[in-house]
Every structure is written in C-alpha cells, then in structure tokens.
Amino acid sequence: MDSVNESNDYMPASGAKCSQYKVNSIQMQERETEVISPKWNKVLQIVLxxxxxFALGGLCALWTLYNxxxxxxxxxxxxxxxVSKQLAAQEINSTALKKEFNDLTARYNTLREWLSxxxxxxxxxxxxxxxxxxxKLYLFSSDKLNWSSSRDVCVSKGADLVTITSRSEQDFLLSKIKITHWIGLNDLDTEGHWVWVNNQTLNETGVQFWFNEEPRQPDNWRVQDPSGENCASLGDHxxxxxxxxxxxxxxEKKFICEKKY
Ligand SMILES: [Ca+2]
Ligand SMILES: [Ca+2]
Incomplete structure (x- = not known):
C-alpha cells in the first residue's frame, strides 16, 4: 500500500511539475512575444x-510627367x-497669285496672238x-529632207536655214506651219553648244524656245540615232x-529657208 501511496503521491507531484512547466513555457512565450512584437512592429512600420x-513619390513623379x-x-x-492658319492664309495668297498669273498669261497670249x-x-x-x-524673205519647203540636204537647198537659193531671233519671228513662223520643220540651229561641232547657221549663239540672239516640259529639250536622245540629236526643229512629230x-x-522633215531682201 505504501508503494501504491508513494506512487499515487508521486503522480500528483509529477503532474504539478508538468503543469508548472507548461505555465512557465507560456509565460516565457508571452515574455518573448512581448519582447519581439514591438521590434517587428517597428520593422513593419518602417517598411510600410x-x-x-515610394508610392507617394511615384504618384508625384507620374503627376509631374503627366503635367x-x-x-x-x-x-x-x-x-x-x-501653322494651319498660316497654311490657310498662304493657300489664299497662292490661289490669288495663281489667278493673277493666269489672268496675266491670258492677256499676254491674247496680245501676242493679235500682234502675230x-x-x-x-x-x-x-x-x-x-x-x-x-x-526678210522666207521659203517654206514642200519637200522633206534631212537637215544637211535641207540646208543645201536653202544655200542653193542664195539663202540658209532660218535663224530665229525674236518672239514675233517665232510666232510668224508658227502661224505658217502645220507640221515640224527644220531650222538653222545645231550642236554638230560641240555637243550641247547650240549655234545658228550664221554662227550666232543663243546668248547672242537672246531668245530660245526649247520645249520646256518632260522630256525637256534638247535631250540628245540616242535611241533612234546613236550619234544623238544635233539638229533643231520647230515642233516635233x-x-x-x-x-x-x-x-x-x-x-527627213520640211524646212524653212531665210534670206534678206
Ligand atoms: Ca530631242
Ligand atoms: Ca546634240
């Protein structure tokens, strides 16, 4: 019985120890919690x-960027x-200038035709x-010949191929022809250096009426003739x-001879 009692006495004692241990452990955890919690709170507060x-900084940066x-x-x-207003104004000016230019061109052409x-x-x-x-005396041929033969015919008649020295002379000749005619202009001696049969240059006569649209003339086109284009005509085909x-x-073209009288 004593051993039983001893045993019974022991058990309660051992249970009390366990309970005490648990209490101590909880108290320690609570103390640790009490010690640790403020530390982590502080860290969290700092992080937050x-x-x-940073969030406010980012928002400020975005706001500044947006502005x-x-x-x-x-x-x-x-x-x-x-710029739109300026362009509109220029368009109006351009339209007005274009209209003025067209009016002047029409008046010029009318006057030119009348004079011609x-x-x-x-x-x-x-x-x-x-x-x-x-x-001057002009002869408009009925035959078609190459440029050199045309010139030979003119020379044989005491003349030469025509030399055009003014707008009014150009207009007069134009009023008399319906198809292309040779004139006395060539760059046979030096490519691109155009001279009349009387050896006058275009600078000396002061006028020239080359075709001014594409293909601009003279273009010395070599497809038809590899030696190029070295003689000038009034009009084309x-x-x-x-x-x-x-x-x-x-x-071979018709041609215009010219001589003084
Ligand atoms: Ca040509
Ligand atoms: Ca040429």
Whole structure:
C-alpha cells in the first residue's frame, strides 16, 4: 500500500511539475512575444512607411510627367493651330497669285496672238513662193529632207536655214506651219553648244524656245540615232509646234529657208 501511496503521491507531484512547466513555457512565450512584437512592429512600420513614401513619390513623379506631357501637348496644339492658319492664309495668297498669273498669261497670249496676226497681215507673198516679212524673205519647203540636204537647198537659193531671233519671228513662223520643220540651229561641232547657221549663239540672239516640259529639250536622245540629236526643229512629230526640239539630223522633215531682201 505504501508503494501504491508513494506512487499515487508521486503522480500528483509529477503532474504539478508538468503543469508548472507548461505555465512557465507560456509565460516565457508571452515574455518573448512581448519582447519581439514591438521590434517587428517597428520593422513593419518602417517598411510600410517606406512603401508609402515610394508610392507617394511615384504618384508625384507620374503627376509631374503627366503635367509635363500635357504642357507639351498644349504647346504643340497651339503651334499646329498657328501653322494651319498660316497654311490657310498662304493657300489664299497662292490661289490669288495663281489667278493673277493666269489672268496675266491670258492677256499676254491674247496680245501676242493679235500682234502675230498683225505681223502676218503685213507680210506678203513674193515671187517663187517666198514670203517677204519685215526685211526678210522666207521659203517654206514642200519637200522633206534631212537637215544637211535641207540646208543645201536653202544655200542653193542664195539663202540658209532660218535663224530665229525674236518672239514675233517665232510666232510668224508658227502661224505658217502645220507640221515640224527644220531650222538653222545645231550642236554638230560641240555637243550641247547650240549655234545658228550664221554662227550666232543663243546668248547672242537672246531668245530660245526649247520645249520646256518632260522630256525637256534638247535631250540628245540616242535611241533612234546613236550619234544623238544635233539638229533643231520647230515642233516635233507629236504635234508640239510651239517649241524647239533637237532631233537626229538624219530625219527627213520640211524646212524653212531665210534670206534678206
Ligand atoms: Ca546634240
Ligand atoms: Ca530631242
């Protein structure tokens, strides 16, 4: 019985020890918690603080960026409106200038045609088909020959291929032809250096009426004739009779002779 009692006495004692241990352990944990919690709280507060600062900084940076971009946009918008207004004003000026230019061109062409008609009226058919006009005699051929043969025919008649020295002379000749004709202009001696049969250069005569649209003339086109285009004609085969064209001298065309009288 004593052993049983001893045993029974022991058990309660041992249980009390366990309980005490548990109590101690809880108290220690609580103390640790009490000691640790403020430390982690502080860390968390610092982290949160930094996060807030960064977040606010980011928001400020975004706001600043937005405002800068907005200011740039408004500045560009003002510039765009200003340039649009300037362009509109220039368009109006350009339209007005174009209209003025077209009016002037129309008046110029009307006056030129009238003068040309007047000049033509003052020119008379002379003997052997020659037309006398302002101190010169002109002959418009009925045959087609190459440039050299054309010139030979003119020379054989005491003349030469025509030399055009003024707008009114150009207009008079144009009023008399329906197809392309050789004239006395060539760059046979030096490519690109155009001279009349009387050795006058274009600078000396002061006028030239080359075709001024694409393909601009003279273009010394070599496809038809590898030696190029070294003789000039009034008009071309496509119906452009208002201008000069360089062509292969071997081409056969009608021609215009000229001599003084
Ligand atoms: Ca040429
Ligand atoms: Ca040509």
């Amino acid at each position: 603080g930094f996060s807030l600062v 800068n971009k907005r200011a740039d946009f408004e500045s560009l918008n003002e510039q765009h409106i200003m 008609f007047y000049d033509a009226q003052s020119c008379n058919l002379s003997a052997d088909g020659w037309i006398a006009c302002r101190g 496509y119906g452009n009779f208002q201008s000069w064209f360089d062509a292969s001298c071997k081409t």
